Amino acid sequence: NAGVTQTPKFRILKIGQSMTLQCTQDMNHNYMYWYRQDPGMGLKLIYYSVGAGITDKGEVPNGYNVSRSTTEDFPLRLELAAPSQTSVYFCASSQGQGWGNEQFFGPGTRLTVL
Amino acid sequence: QKEVEQDPGPLSVPEGAIVSLNCTYSNSAFQYFMWYRQYSRKGPELLMYTYSSGNKEDGRFTAQVDKSSKYISLFIRDSQPSDSATYLCAMSALSGNTPLVFGKGTRLSVIA
Numbered sequence: 001n002a003g004v005t006q007t008p009k010f011r012i013l014k015i016g017q018s019m020t021l022q023c024t025q026d027m028n029h030n031y032m033y034w035y036r037q038d039p040g041m042g043l044k045l046i047y048y049s050v051g052a053g054i055t056d057k058g059e060v061p062n063g064y065n066v067s068r069s070t071t072e073d074f075p076l077r078l079e080l081a082a083p084s085q086t087s088v089y090f091c092a093s094s095q096g097q098g099w100g101n102e103q104f105f106g107p108g109t110r111l112t113v114l
Numbered sequence: 115q116k117e118v119e120q121d122p123g124p125l126s127v128p129e130g131a132i133v134s135l136n137c138t139y140s141n142s143a144f145q146y147f148m149w150y151r152q153y154s155r156k157g158p159e160l161l162m163y164t165y166s167s168g169n170k171e172d173g174r175f176t177a178q179v180d181k182s183s184k185y186i187s188l189f190i191r192d193s194q195p196s197d198s199a200t201y202l203c204a205m206s207a208l209s210g211n212t213p214l215v216f217g218k219g220t221r222l223s224v225i226a
Contacts, residue, residue: 035212040218042217042218043202043216049214088124090157095214102148103214105157108156108157
């Protein structure tokens with residue numbers, strides 16, 4: 001099993017450009033998450049999904065969009081990139097929530113907006 | 115007050131030292147407590163998880179939860195340079211679709 005994979009690993013965007021961060025998991029997990037991690041600020045939840053077709057906002061959803069058409073994929077869309085979106089983005093998945101349902105993280109995408 | 119508070123460090127210790135990492139929280143509904151380890155330029159990985167109050171030991175690592183004080187700890191015995199990483203606490207409520215709430219992480223360096 002590859003676990004959680006993310007593409008691209010690195011990306012530089014110009015202000016106003018758009019892009020999609022890809023996330024795929026092969027563990028048949030119901031739950032998927034997108035986080036951003038800024039230096040010294042920990043993980044902040046952007047969006048999450050409890051199953052195909054269902055998404056919900058996290059702590060910092062502004063400027064992002066998501067969709068969940070399949071169990072495996074959970075892409076994150078940036079429509080109008082801003083310098084404040086420079087960060088490391090992590091995708092994660094879990095079977096459920098609560099006891100024993102650990103979140104498995106991908107390797108991250110480093111995004112710079114100039 | 116933030117839901118989860120964690121001293122960001124950095125914390126630097128000599129090899130072989132006992133390390134204590136801590137988090138405090140304000141939400142009394144939290145029942146599941148986890149510690150994640152994150153190496154530089156990698157994604158976090160689950161290190162330990164516990165339910166409610168008490169201790170859990172796994173090799174050199176011990177996780178401790180004190181719900182009365184809303185305080186959790188991770189102890190690392192005989193610390194090794196390979197333990198150098200950022201350690202994040204995470205917690206969630208008992209039921210429902212509430213995602214994990216993470217602390218900011220403590221950066222640990224173990225010096226040989």
